[in-house]
Amino acid sequence: MASVSARRYAQAVIEIARENGTFDAWQQDLAVLSQLIEDPEVERFLSHPGIPAADKFKVVDAALRDIQPEARNLLHLLITRHRLSVLPDLVRLFDEAVKAAKGVVVVDVTTADALDDAGKELVREHLRRIVGKDVELRLQVDPAIIGGIVARIGDQVIDGSVVNQLRRLRARLVAA
Numbered sequence: 001m002a003s004v005s006a007r008r009y010a011q012a013v014i015e016i017a018r019e020n021g022t023f024d025a026w027q028q029d030l031a032v033l034s035q036l037i038e039d040p041e042v043e044r045f046l047s048h049p050g051i052p053a054a055d056k057f058k059v060v061d062a063a064l065r066d067i068q069p070e071a072r073n074l075l076h077l078l079i080t081r082h083r084l085s086v087l088p089d090l091v092r093l094f095d096e097a098v099k100a101a102k103g104v105v106v107v108d109v110t111t112a113d114a115l116d117d118a119g120k121e122l123v124r125e126h127l128r129r130i131v132g133k134d135v136e137l138r139l140q141v142d143p144a145i146i147g148g149i150v151a152r153i154g155d156q157v158i159d160g161s162v163v164n165q166l167r168r169l170r171a172r173l174v175a176a
Contacts (some may be wrong), residue, residue, distance in 0.1 A: 006089035009074070013090065014097045016070060023098050029071035030091045032064065037084055046079055053080055104134045108152040110142050112162075127151060130158070 017026045037043045056079050078084050096106050127135045145161035
């Protein structure tokens with residue numbers, strides 16, 4: 001789950017991209033920024049409290065000449081506020097917003113076993129009927145659910161897991 005600050009930064013970037021019509025440029029720039037901080041040495045350098053922010057900005061600006069100034073400013077802001085850790089969630093939220101603008105919903109699907117291609121398509125089609133939009137699946141495996149699926153669409157959870165059905169049955173038996 002993304003932090004509140006990641007959501008705020010993502011929303012600000014989405015608004016800027018919407019105003020300027022630069023969704024594609026932002027997607028490319030955020031991918032570059034994400035790759036940059038994935039390097040442990042770069043991340044250590046940018047997060048080091050003993051290095052002045054001005055020195056960090058010089059290095060970043062020299063390395064990132066090809067990205068738009070607004071993306072560079074975002075990185076400066078994240079460095080200054082010691083928020084580099086929100087960048088992966090910010091990128092994910094932005095990508096989801098771009099997909100939503102294109103009519104695609106990202107759904108987190110958890111199953112007890114990995115789905116084959118036919119199973120993925122069956123789940124995708126069923127969820128497409130529920131949400132009324134194209135669906136992109138983000139799959140996870142969790143044997144603890146025993147069977148069935150758990151689908152998360154934004155804040156909505158569709159829990160069709162066996163473990164959930166057993167909990168409901170147990171609650172009914174206890175109440176009876």
